[in-house]
Amino acid sequence: MKDTVLFFVVLFSLSVLVSHSVGGRVKAPLLQQSNRLVFSKSFNSIYDTSMYGRLQLNNGLARTPQMGWNSWNFFACDINETVIKETADALVSSGLAGLGYIHVNIDDCWSNLLRDSKGQLVPHPETFPSGIKLLADYVHSKGLKLGIYSDAGVFTCQVRPGSLFHEVDDADIFASWGVDYLKYDNCFNLGIKPIERYPPMRDALNATGRSIFYSLCEWGEDDPALWAKEVGNSWRTTDDINDTWASMTTIADLNNKWAAYAGPGGWNDPDMLEVGNGGMTYEEYRGHFSIWALMKAPLLIGCDVRNMTAETFEILSNKEVIAVNQDPLGVQGRKIQANGEDDCQQVWSGPLTGDRMVVALWNRCSKPATMTASWDVIGLESTVSVSVRDLWQHKDITDNASVSFEAQVEAHDCHMYIFTPQAAVVSRSDV
Numbered sequence: 001m002k003d004t005v006l007f008f009v010v011l012f013s014l015s016v017l018v019s020h021s022v023g024g025r026v027k028a029p030l031l032q033q034s035n036r037l038v039f040s041k042s043f044n045s046i047y048d049t050s051m052y053g054r055l056q057l058n059n060g061l062a063r064t065p066q067m068g069w070n071s072w073n074f075f076a077c078d079i080n081e082t083v084i085k086e087t088a089d090a091l092v093s094s095g096l097a098g099l100g101y102i103h104v105n106i107d108d109c110w111s112n113l114l115r116d117s118k119g120q121l122v123p124h125p126e127t128f129p130s131g132i133k134l135l136a137d138y139v140h141s142k143g144l145k146l147g148i149y150s151d152a153g154v155f156t157c158q159v160r161p162g163s164l165f166h167e168v169d170d171a172d173i174f175a176s177w178g179v180d181y182l183k184y185d186n187c188f189n190l191g192i193k194p195i196e197r198y199p200p201m202r203d204a205l206n207a208t209g210r211s212i213f214y215s216l217c218e219w220g221e222d223d224p225a226l227w228a229k230e231v232g233n234s235w236r237t238t239d240d241i242n243d244t245w246a247s248m249t250t251i252a253d254l255n256n257k258w259a260a261y262a263g264p265g266g267w268n269d270p271d272m273l274e275v276g277n278g279g280m281t282y283e284e285y286r287g288h289f290s291i292w293a294l295m296k297a298p299l300l301i302g303c304d305v306r307n308m309t310a311e312t313f314e315i316l317s318n319k320e321v322i323a324v325n326q327d328p329l330g331v332q333g334r335k336i337q338a339n340g341e342d343d344c345q346q347v348w349s350g351p352l353t354g355d356r357m358v359v360a361l362w363n364r365c366s367k368p369a370t371m372t373a374s375w376d377v378i379g380l381e382s383t384v385s386v387s388v389r390d391l392w393q394h395k396d397i398t399d400n401a402s403v404s405f406e407a408q409v410e411a412h413d414c415h416m417y418i419f420t421p422q423a424a425v426v427s428r429s430d431v
Helices: 002-019 081-094 132-141 169-179 199-207 245-256 283-295 308-318 318-326 423-429
Strands: 068-069 103-105 143-153 181-185 213-216 233-235 265-267 300-303 333-340 344-351 355-361 369-373 385-390 396-401 404-409 415-419
Touching: 002 333, 068 081, 068 143, 068 333, 081 103, 081 132, 081 283, 103 181, 143 169, 169 199, 181 199, 213 415, 245 283, 245 333, 245 385, 265 344, 283 300, 283 318, 283 344, 283 355, 283 415, 344 369, 355 369, 355 404, 396 404, 396 415
Parallel strands: 068 103, 068 300, 103 143, 143 181, 181 213, 213 233, 233 265
Antiparallel strands: 333 344, 344 355, 355 415, 369 404, 385 396, 385 415
16 A cells, blocks of 8 residues: 555656656756855845746757857858858967857858759858868867858848748758757748747757757847747847947847846857957957856857957956856846946846856946945845955955945946855855
């Protein structure tokens, strides 16, 4: 009788588990239990992750946000196989590949204007004369991964052949070429809803047997965070970025809305980095990179890495900021507080592994400001003391901050810190 009861208890438990999981992932928030000696009662609501895991695609990819390079922001249509090879070389020789920038992604304009007589996509014979397979072999020989672009419409945005109604053929040929990543755009879509157009390519990619990162570029039009987690590994939440302060800050705010939906396996994508393209100041680019890292956004370089300035390289190669982005806890940081004129004095923060927190003081005002991160606002217990490390100065500021932390931040600049609870507090929580 006991064995029978035990069997039904186990069976019931399994049925509950299955009913709360889709696609091989348990439907549960990332922050299921926080250290009560470190974090306040409001911590889990501040950093809500309750929507993570619902219908999550589980293809084994995107355990952390993707890192690499994309051709569009700098080159647009002016691309060729030499540029792609030289970019791969530069990622390796500069050391950026060793920091995690491993995806070399070709955007629009790589293909010929028409499909061939068999209905297949073909590379443009003048700009990619060697073909994508040999280019992929070259990129792979550098220890990197090759990405390619297509569109969930009848044409790409630059009026090359799209993949709508050609998903199986195109996925098969991408896999045969050795492609590792697909950016899938949204132009010329015939008015068909994205939720109908994007899954067929997911299915076609999966059917190839090759692991191909699936990046949805739907521009946030149909709120993809609500549905794309069962479809892709990342999903654009916004329209295209451009190399201006106004564009970058607006896009950061739009992406912030969907923080509760992201996590390992599927990420909100506020578009590629503009760092190094010349339209913003050093301080503005530093804020751009800091906030993208904190938001667990893809870190896809959008400048010409063959000709970077020292300042551009300094930003893109900041190991401590990259480590925030790649932290395995995978909780998207978010805007916690906004004060001042037009809410221009902003505190952004998020939890990391080891009971640590990342905190960014982002001054979007037109003049310097003294900015404060208060424990009650960012979700720390009032009695907790933390050490503070500055990720841009690469130095420890204090080992005993309590109640709040403040700093003077220049206009349009961003300071980024790691808060680590004192060891005594962490150890007591384990008792």
